[in-house]
Amino acid sequence: MTLSRRVPLLVLAASLSFTSLASLAAPAYAQSDADKATARMLGQEGQTALDAKDYKTAEDRFRRAESLYHAPTLALGLARALAANGKVVAAQETYNRIIREGVAPGAPAVFVKAVEDAKTEVSAVSPRIAGVTITVAGPDSPKVTLDDTQVPSAALGVRRPVDPGAHVVRVSADGWENAEQKFNVVEGGSATVPITLKKAAAAPIAAVPATAQPTTTTAPATDTTASADTGVASHSSQKTIGWVVLGVGAAGLVTGAVTGFLALGKHSDLENSCPNNTCTSAQQSDIDSFHTMGTISTIGFIAGLVGVGAGTVLILTAPKTTTAQGPSVTPYVGLGTLGAVGRF
Missing domain, CATH: 1.20.58 (Methane Monooxygenase Hydroxylase; Chain G, domain 1)
Known part of the structure; x- marks a missing residue:
């Protein structure tokens, strides 16, 4: 079974037309008729893009549709588009959400089928997920980002799921020099990114004019050319x-x-x-x-x-x-x- 396996457009449209059964779907949102109509249109566009292997457009349309009308059929289309785009971590979580929410008794058959498809397809996505272990030496409370997304301190030093491909880790902390490290990981692979920060160099102290600082040198009393700071000349x-x-x-x-x-x-x-x-x-x-x-x-x-x-x-x-x-x-x-x- 391929990820582009489609839900027939007529079936998808029919599933969204059962407005009287909306309450049977796991957690339902409050939608207006216009929202439902828009979600139906976006779902059809998403499925068309998915069939055409235009996965970027498919992800965009299904994401919008799913935000307007929460249905397992739309979430399934989004999960398939994410997986096709290489965003396997988000795809797995979307599949698991469909499975976790399930459907209520009496739900449309197309909803039931979407849940069953999710159970089957998630097993093909999970092995593709890679992992990275980030460690930071130096500061006690560093700020760490992975691809510009902040990584909680609790997630440091342990394996963190990531999509396969190129990534960038950036670390900063007060009083320490910033650090950046790039890494690449293959599908199902693992990477370790150890980063050691260096103490930031102390900022140079601005020179203070001599007239503003008392001197510790005592000039001889006979030296009438001594500076005014010593007081000896006066x-x-x-x-x-x-x-x-x-x-x-x-x-x-x-x-x-x-x-x-x-x-x-x-x-x-x-x-x-x-x-x-x-x-x-x-x-x-x-x-x-x-x-x-x-x-x-x-x-x-x-x-x-x-x-x-x-x-x-x-x-x-x-x-x-x-x-x-x-x-x-x-x-x-x-x-x-x-x-x-x-x-x-």
């Missing part, structure tokens, strides 16, 4: 400025003291030369010199006091550094000279 600069200002202030005090001393000497000379505070024009240059000395002394004292005060504040408020030796400024006064010597 600490050293403040202290250095403090010593310079202090030295300048000290020099100002010395200047004020020296010129003040000279101004006092001029004043004493003028008192001797100008009785009753009355001076001649000959003493005018001495008077101008006395006033100049007094002015310089006053300015020197004021600038010196401000410098010493400001320098002291800068030095005392400068942050501590780890340098072993800090900067120093030493004022000096010489004959005709005034200045400061510093070490930074």
